[in-house]
Amino acid sequence: MKFDSEQVLEGGALERRFTLGEVPGLLWTPAAARGPEPVPLVLLGHPGGVDRMYPRLAERARHTVAQGFAAATIELPGGGERPRIPELERARADLRDALHDKQPVDGIVDRLVLPLVELAVPEWQAALDAVLSLPGIGGPVGFSGGVIAVATRLAVVEPRISAAVLFAGSYVPRVMFADARRVSIPLLVLLQWDDEHNDRQLALDLFDAFGSAEKTLHANTGGHTGVPGFEADDVGRFFARHLR
Amino acid sequence: MKFDSEQVLEGGALERRFTLGEVPGLLWTPAAARGPEPVPLVLLGHPGGVDRMYPRLAERARHTVAQGFAAATIELPGGGERPRIPELERARADLRDALHDKQPVDGIVDRLVLPLVELAVPEWQAALDAVLSLPGIGGPVGFSGGVIAVATRLAVVEPRISAAVLFAGSYVPRVMFADARRVSIPLLVLLQWDDEHNDRQLALDLFDAFGSAEKTLHANTGGHTGVPGFEADDVGRFFARHLR
Numbered sequence: 001m002k003f004d005s006e007q008v009l010e011g012g013a014l015e016r017r018f019t020l021g022e023v024p025g026l027l028w029t030p031a032a033a034r035g036p037e038p039v040p041l042v043l044l045g046h047p048g049g050v051d052r053m054y055p056r057l058a059e060r061a062r063h064t065v066a067q068g069f070a071a072a073t074i075e076l077p078g079g080g081e082r083p084r085i086p087e088l089e090r091a092r093a094d095l096r097d098a099l100h101d102k103q104p105v106d107g108i109v110d111r112l113v114l115p116l117v118e119l120a121v122p123e124w125q126a127a128l129d130a131v132l133s134l135p136g137i138g139g140p141v142g143f144s145g146g147v148i149a150v151a152t153r154l155a156v157v158e159p160r161i162s163a164a165v166l167f168a169g170s171y172v173p174r175v176m177f178a179d180a181r182r183v184s185i186p187l188l189v190l191l192q193w194d195d196e197h198n199d200r201q202l203a204l205d206l207f208d209a210f211g212s213a214e215k216t217l218h219a220n221t222g223g224h225t226g227v228p229g230f231e232a233d234d235v236g237r238f239f240a241r242h243l244r
Numbered sequence: 245m246k247f248d249s250e251q252v253l254e255g256g257a258l259e260r261r262f263t264l265g266e267v268p269g270l271l272w273t274p275a276a277a278r279g280p281e282p283v284p285l286v287l288l289g290h291p292g293g294v295d296r297m298y299p300r301l302a303e304r305a306r307h308t309v310a311q312g313f314a315a316a317t318i319e320l321p322g323g324g325e326r327p328r329i330p331e332l333e334r335a336r337a338d339l340r341d342a343l344h345d346k347q348p349v350d351g352i353v354d355r356l357v358l359p360l361v362e363l364a365v366p367e368w369q370a371a372l373d374a375v376l377s378l379p380g381i382g383g384p385v386g387f388s389g390g391v392i393a394v395a396t397r398l399a400v401v402e403p404r405i406s407a408a409v410l411f412a413g414s415y416v417p418r419v420m421f422a423d424a425r426r427v428s429i430p431l432l433v434l435l436q437w438d439d440e441h442n443d444r445q446l447a448l449d450l451f452d453a454f455g456s457a458e459k460t461l462h463a464n465t466g467g468h469t470g471v472p473g474f475e476a477d478d479v480g481r482f483f484a485r486h487l488r
C-alpha cells in the first residue's frame with residue numbers, strides 16, 4: 001500500500017490517495033484521533049470511476065468520518081484510469097444498445113456483472129487487509145453503496161464485514177439471488193422509488209431474498225441521484241448501531 | 245371537552261383522559277412547559293380499543309412528548325367501551341370467516357372500512373378543534389399510526405395536518421386509492437415485511453399511489469407487532485423535520 005498524496009478536507013477528515021498493487025484508492029480518517037480505541041471502517045462502494053464519482057464519494061466520506069468512522073474506497077476493475085477490460089466494455093455497449101432498443105437485458109447483465117463480481121471481490125478483500133493493518137483503524141467493518149452485486153457477494157464471503165448499506169440502483173443477475181439468500185448480516189437497503197436506471201420490482205424481490213434476520217428498506221420518491229439528504233444521517237445511525 | 249383524570253408518566257409526560265361529546269380520548273403533554281412557544285401536536289392513530297392498546301399508545305406518547313410534541317388520541321367509532329355498531333360488527337365477523345376460509349375479502353373490507361372512515365374522520369377533526377384550543381398546544385399537526393384508511397382520508401380533508409406516519413397494517417378498500425392520489429403532505433409509511441395481517445403488495449401499491457412529492461417507505465423484517473425500536477426514533481426525526 002503506497003500513499004501518493006494527502007489533504008485535509010473541510011470538516012477535519014484527512015484524505016489520502018493510495019495505490020495497492022495496481023489499484024488506486026482513497027482513505028479518509030479523522031484528522032485528530034478521538035481516543036485510544038481504533039475507529040471502525042466503512043468501505044464506500046460506487047459504480048466505478050472514482051474520479052468521476054469523487055464529489056459524491058468525498059461528501060459521503062465527510063459524513064462517515066464525522067460519525068466517528070474511517071472510510072475507504074478503491075477503483076473497480078476496468079473503471080476510471082484502470083485498463084479497460086474488453087469483455088466488460090462489450091457487455092456495457094450491448095447493455096446500452098439493448099436498453100435503447102427496449103430489448104431484454106438479462107443475459108447481458110450476467111456478462112457484465114458476474115465477471116465484475118469475480119474480479120472486484122478479491123480486490124476489496126485485499127484493500128481490507130491493507131487498511132485494517134494501519135494504526136488507529138480496526139474492526140468491525142461496514143460496506144456502504146454499490147455495485148449491489150459486488151456488495152452482496154462481499155457480504156457472503158467476507159466475515160469481517162458486519163453490516164451493509166446497499167444502494168438498489170444497478171442491475172443484478174438472477175443467479176445472484178442465491179448469494180442474497182446466504183447474506184446474514186444486518187442490512188439497510190436504499191431504493192429510489194422512481195429510479196430511471198433501476199427495475200423496482202427486481203429491487204423489491206432482492207430485498208425479499210436477503211437472508212438477514214434484520215433488514216430494513218428505505219424507499220424514497222425521486223430518481224437515481226435524488227437520495228434525500230436525511231438518508232445520510234440514517235446511514236450513520238445504522239452503522240452506529242452495528243459497528244460500535 | 246371534559247377532563248376525567250390525570251397522571252404523570254415516567255419520563256415526565258402529563259397524561260389526561262377526556263371525553264369529547266361521547267368520545268373518550270387521551271391527551272399527553274410535557275409536564276413542564278419548555279418555553280413560550282406552543283408545542284406541535286401529533287395525533288396517535290390505532291386500530292380501535294384504546295384501553296386494550298393502552299400500553300403501546302402510552303409508549304408512543306412518551307416518545308412523542310420526549311421529542312417535544314403533545315400527543316392525543318380518541319376511541320374509534322364502535323371501539324373499546326363505545327356502543328357497538330351492528331353493520332361494523334357484522335362486517336368484522338364476515339372478515340374473520342372469509343380469512344379463515346381463505347375467501348376473497350374485498351367486498352367485506354369495503355363494508356368494514358368505508359363506514360369507519362366516514363364516521364371516524366369528523367370525530368378526529370372535532371378532537372383537533374378541541375385540543376388545539378388548549379393553551380400551550382399549537383400547530384402544525386402530525387398524524388401517526390392507523391387505521392391507514394382513516395389517516396389517508398384525514399390527510400386529504402384536514403389542512404391542519406402537515407405530515408403523517410402511516411402504519412401499513414390494515415385493509416384498504418380499493419376505492420381509497422383515489423384518496424391516496426390526492427394526499428400531498430410528506431409521508432413516512434412503516435411496513436412490516438412479514439406482516440401476517442397485511443397484504444404486502446397492496447401496501448406497496450398504496451405507497452406508490454400516494455400523491456406526495458416527499459414520501460418514504462421504511463420496511464422491516466418481522467410480523468405485525470414487531471416494528472423495531474429504532475423506528476420510534478425515525479418517526480421522531482420525521483416529525484421534527486416537518487412540524488418545527
